[in-house]
Amino acid sequence: MKVPAALLRHRVTIEPYRGDSAYGPIYDPPVTDVRALVAHTVKQVRRASDGREVVSTAQVIAAPGLDCPPGSRLTLPGGRVTTAVSTAEHTAPGLPVPACTEVRCE
Template sequence: MPAIPRRFLVHTITVEEYLGDTSKGPKYGPARTVRCLVDEKTRAVRSPAGEQVTSTSTAYAGPEEQDVPPLSRVTLPSGRVTKVILTARRDGRGLGTPNHVEIQLE
């Protein structure tokens, strides 16, 4: 199956990519909007470091979206500001599932 249908991407989030730490705190890139579907469901996920953490939201974006680095700052449609735990690219390779990018959020 090709990409997740655009008609399902009914939300937009603002993403500021994490660039690293400075002496004044975290540094972020310019804000960009991402069209997605936001699911505000709490679940346990593994961080890139292997720790089990709680994700309060997941954003599902089209496969054309670039990966969003962990610790990037995200503003949800509700106005809540959160951070990325991890990003996973989902490619069904012909299995009938929609290809998409999954962004797990704190």
């Protein structure tokens, strides 16, 4: 079971991170109008790239299978541009809870 679309009230834009080049980070073209639920919550999380603990100031919940690896750029509903710190797929096969993708942002 997926997270119900009716709960995903916000729209975000995601530029998936693909790596670094001699000229800086490489991103795929922006994916606009991604349905999500955005919460501006402060939480300490571990950065996937180097294991350091950083403070996350936004949490984005979206449908499962979202292409948003750590390092991706996100534009939140208010226009703020942020970077994904960690991404987690939540599933619970056989249980009556929805599957979703959680992205923690700087």
